[in-house]
Amino acid sequence: MGIVVENPGILTTVQDEGRFGYQQFGVSPAGPMDTKSFYLANILAGNSRGEGALEMTFQGASLRFEQDNIIAVTGADMSPNIDGTPVPMYQAVLIHAGSVLTLGMTNGNGCRAYVAFAGGLDIAKVMGSKSTLMRNELGGVDGRKLEKGDAIGFVAPKTTLPNMGLRKLKPEIFPKKDLTLRVVRGPQDYEFTEEECRKFFWYGAKITNEFDRMGCRLEREEPLHHIGDGNIMTDGIAFGSIQVPTNGQPIIMLADRQSTGGYTKIGSVISVDLPLLTQSMAGYKVRFVEVSIELAQELYIRRLNELDNLERKLNQA
Amino acid sequence: MDAKFLISGDTAVSVQLGDEISLEVNQKVRGLFEELTKKPIDGVTEMVPTYASLMVHYRPQVIRYKELKEEIEKRLENLEEVKETEGIVKEIPICYGGELGPDLEDCARFENVSVQEFIRMHSEHEYYTYMLGFAPGHAYAARFEEPFHFKRRESPRVKIAGQSIVAQLNLSNLIPFPQPCGWNILGGTPLAVCDYSKEDPFLVHAGDWFRYVPVSRREYDKIKEDVRKGTYRVKTYKKGVK
Secondary structure (H helix, E strand, C coil): CCEEEEECCCEEEEECCCCCCCHHHCCCCCCCCCHHHHHHHHHHCCCCCCCCEEEEECECCEEEECCCEEEEEEECCCCCEECCEECCCCECEEECCCCEEECCECCCCCCEEEEEECCCEECCCECCECCCEHHHCECCECCECCCCCCEEEECCCCCCCCCHHHCECCCCCCCCCEEEEEEEECCCHHHCCHHHHHHHHHCCEEEEEEECCCEEEEECCCCCCCCCCCEEEEEECCCCEEEECCCCCCEEECCCCCCEEEEEEEEEECHHHHHHHHCCCCCCEEEEEECCHHHHHHHHHHHHHHHHHHHHHHHCC | CCCEEEECCCCEEEEECCCCCCHHHHHHHHHHHHHHHHCCCCCEEEEEECCCEEEEEECCCCCCHHHHHHHHHHHHHCCCCCCCCCCEEEEEEEEECCCCCCCHHHHHHHHCCCHHHHHHHHHCCCEEEEEECCCCCCEEEECCCCCCCCCCCCCCEEEECCCEEEEECCEEEECCCCEEECCEEEEECCCCCECCCCCCCECCCCCCEEEEEECCHHHHHHHHHHHHHCCCCCCEEECCCC
């Protein structure tokens, strides 16, 4: 066995890039909440970037290694340590059999950490994916969060990777208290008057504690008003869709979102800004800034190019 | 109505092909879905058909919004009509009333007909699956004859059983797993609406036709046992034959 869970933390799940192709049957894609940190963990650990890794929320897990393997920890700073000795984050690190990797409580810089294991985790794919979707008891380890005593094998553990000296990045600084999210308007911004749309951008909102893998509920001082009643003929939902139900309080749809829904959606948070939200916590203030679809896609492609370049640099012979 | 392209962030667009819930509009959605399945557009990762729109998820690094919109517009111009007569109809056993269908008698009373007549109205017609959503395999389906007059219950139930069959107006949905629900429950099916262990886990797909076939509680239990053993095969007939 690769690892044995000694302490599962608050919410630790197996996530790969997501379960795609099944939204037409009502299956949520799941996948990582913070795609950037997730991709970086895999790239540093020498994996293809969508490989299954562990996502830990607020307080991380303790994992006993039964085999040597290289790992990388990214995302929220949960003060990772091996048998009490701090481990650098955003770096490929070899862990020996018998050692215990422990991630503790977040120190406030982000709330979701990712641990990628070189060669990947031995998790059976369900509908083409290792991602855990707890709501439907699907994927991962028995469709649930990790529990004490769970054992997960490694597929092809490594003791070295090409360019080990280069497998090191500067840790990310996540938003504290305030964040700005860029938004592309639509699909149902026409369900609001121009003035209401302006108000959406003028006045911020607070992240409530109803914030999980499915969505993030916001609280505005003044709820948004629809032209109609806020209901639409059910249509598709994307990662980052900002639903505004009848009560006028927005909900941003995240990794475990339903594939379809019947509430108006005023806009969508752009892909490159979603990790800022998914690393934030209840009480933070959010502001929205409107951008064009062209700019949003340009920024997204730039992000992907950066990841491609990093991958190429690390894996060249 | 002309197609409306509703931007859903930088990796998805909702192509709206009508503004009502109708077979005609939904079959346009199916037509586009099938066209893009047969001749895929490079960069499109998946599509989600709903009542009147097709959600197209795509990779902007392969195709940008403007190019995708132009390509879909081109495809819409020469869309073939979906031929329904070639379809098959699945027979879905349903045990009405009792603990499986606690609202049956209330609903019949509301419609001012006998329970027997109510069951006939619900089971005599073929249902069209508009879409799947909400939960894996959760089918939104409708018949086009003899609609009921009741809508949702005044207060939704916190949890109803999986494999329940619920109804309002001309709609009647298949519920895969336990869930909250505000609709009236008419009965239960012994068939798994979603079974992850199967190669195709979903009892019905969007665009499928099916019919509810009344069975007794004894037959229900027998079928349920056959399903558990893996020996049950869903019966079908060619549309237009029965």
